[in-house]
Amino acid sequence: MRTLERENLFELLRTALEQGDIPKVRALAQTLHPREILDRWAELPGEYRYVLLTHLPPDHAAAIFANLEAADQAEFLETLPPWRVQELLEALDPDDLTDALQALQEQNPQLAQELIASLEPETRAEVEALSEYEEDEAGGLMTPEFIAVRASMTVEEVLRFLRRTAPDAETVYYLYVIDDERRLVGVLSLRDLIVADPRTRVQEIMRPDVVHITTDTDQEEVARLMADYDFSVLPVVDDAGRLVGIVTVDDVLDVLEEEATEDIHRLGAVDAPELVYSRSSVWHLWGARVRWLVVLILTGMLTSSILAGFERVLQAATALAFYIPVLLGTGGNTGNQSSTLIVRALATRDINLSDWPRILLKELGVGALLGLTLSAFIAVKVAVDGFAAITPVVALSLFLLVVVANLAGALLPLVLRSLKLDPALISNPLIATVSDVSGLLIYLSVARLLLS
Numbered sequence: 001m002r003t004l005e006r007e008n009l010f011e012l013l014r015t016a017l018e019q020g021d022i023p024k025v026r027a028l029a030q031t032l033h034p035r036e037i038l039d040r041w042a043e044l045p046g047e048y049r050y051v052l053l054t055h056l057p058p059d060h061a062a063a064i065f066a067n068l069e070a071a072d073q074a075e076f077l078e079t080l081p082p083w084r085v086q087e088l089l090e091a092l093d094p095d096d097l098t099d100a101l102q103a104l105q106e107q108n109p110q111l112a113q114e115l116i117a118s119l120e121p122e123t124r125a126e127v128e129a130l131s132e133y134e135e136d137e138a139g140g141l142m143t144p145e146f147i148a149v150r151a152s153m154t155v156e157e158v159l160r161f162l163r164r165t166a167p168d169a170e171t172v173y174y175l176y177v178i179d180d181e182r183r184l185v186g187v188l189s190l191r192d193l194i195v196a197d198p199r200t201r202v203q204e205i206m207r208p209d210v211v212h213i214t215t216d217t218d219q220e221e222v223a224r225l226m227a228d229y230d231f232s233v234l235p236v237v238d239d240a241g242r243l244v245g246i247v248t249v250d251d252v253l254d255v256l257e258e259e260a261t262e263d264i265h266r267l268g269a270v271d272a273p274e275l276v277y278s279r280s281s282v283w284h285l286w287g288a289r290v291r292w293l294v295v296l297i298l299t300g301m302l303t304s305s306i307l308a309g310f311e312r313v314l315q316a317a318t319a320l321a322f323y324i325p326v327l328l329g330t331g332g333n334t335g336n337q338s339s340t341l342i343v344r345a346l347a348t349r350d351i352n353l354s355d356w357p358r359i360l361l362k363e364l365g366v367g368a369l370l371g372l373t374l375s376a377f378i379a380v381k382v383a384v385d386g387f388a389a390i391t392p393v394v395a396l397s398l399f400l401l402v403v404v405a406n407l408a409g410a411l412l413p414l415v416l417r418s419l420k421l422d423p424a425l426i427s428n429p430l431i432a433t434v435s436d437v438s439g440l441l442i443y444l445s446v447a448r449l450l451l452s
């Protein structure tokens with residue numbers, strides 16, 4: 001019932017946009033959460049989106065603007081009225097502001113420089129500092145809006161300080177303790193403050209061992225640390241140990257989605273980690289897919305060469321050809337399963353390269369058990385089909401193929417990781433191609449041996 005009510009509010013908002021009733025648009029849009037508007041943003045024509053970002057209160061408009069695609073942000077910064085652009089820039093958090101201006105820099109460098117020059121000196125300094133970091137590192141994710149206190153302060157002094165500074169901070173649940181050189185020396189939570197005696201000094205209740213990251217920490221490592229420690233925020237320090245910012249959980253959620261999308265694309269042999277389907281042209285989609293498909297078809301051509309090389313075997317036992325598809329399909333599926341498990345285990349740090357002997361033995365055992373199970377099924381099928389003479393050939397071939405494909409799917413990601421490459425590059429289509437080639441070699445070699 002609640003969902004239906006929210007849906008009705010959005011439909012009323014759409015009607016108000018169609019009628020050009022700006023006061024009603026403003027009232028309805030403020031009733032809806034920005035996320036509810038973003039979820040149906042693609043349904044709104046361009047002119048309605050423009051009206052919303054122009055007439056909503058700056059904070060509300062900024063919350064929507066910060067979650068748009070980079071190209072959309074740049075377009076709105078170019079087309080919105082100057083007064084509204086200025087309000088948006090002032091309402092955005094420094095990290096979101098930096099991202100938006102960097103997106104604009106790629107499309108309209110002159111306007112980007114003009115907007116940077118129009119910022120308040122303090123905000124401009126923050127943007128310029130954040131622009132120095134790579135976007136996939138902690139420095140590119142962090143915000144400089146945090147609360148830092150001194151170890152010598154009392155709880156009462158900290159609480160008074162919080163009342164003045166909290167409105168401008170990204171989060172107030174954790175406070176970081178710094179020394180005279182701004183080096184990170186401790187952390188305490190808001191709960192620690194509330195339950196402590198007002199006369200207690202920070203150094204008495206702070207925790208000195210602070211889990212932190214550096215500005216060059218990779219975003220995947222940031223996400224892993226947050227997941228491992230169940231943190232909602234992580235402090236960021238520079239090379240000298242000085243506190244320069246914090247990364248919050250909302251930034252990490254975006255990272256997790258980005259990394260998952262990248263891995264899924266690569267596992268599917270799509271060479272475009274940041275591809276957004278709805279915004280991609282036919283040529284863009286073609287370019288993202290064609291390179292790997294060319295590689296796969298070239299390697300796949302080996303299968304025809306193998307078949308030609310075993311022509312006499314196939315002529316001697318024509319029935320062998322009937323079972324090629326099921327053997328190759330089973331081998332490909334087995335390799336894909338194994339590869340997926342290992343790639344994921346590497347990503348979550350469940351295993352590392354030094355574990356390869358243990359992985360080899362484990363996957364050899366798993367492959368043997370899978371091979372025995374599946375070869376039993378195929379043996380029954382071949383016998384029922386009336387080809388008893390080739391039953392041992394098909395069953396043994398499937399057993400060997402499953403073992404080999406399982407080992408290939410498990411070990412190839414480890415090889416890639418040892419070469420400093422992304423294990424996700426071992427995509428399912430590539431594993432299937434490797435399995436096809438090895439499968440034909442195994443099948444026809446076994447047939448020539450047993451049927452000679």
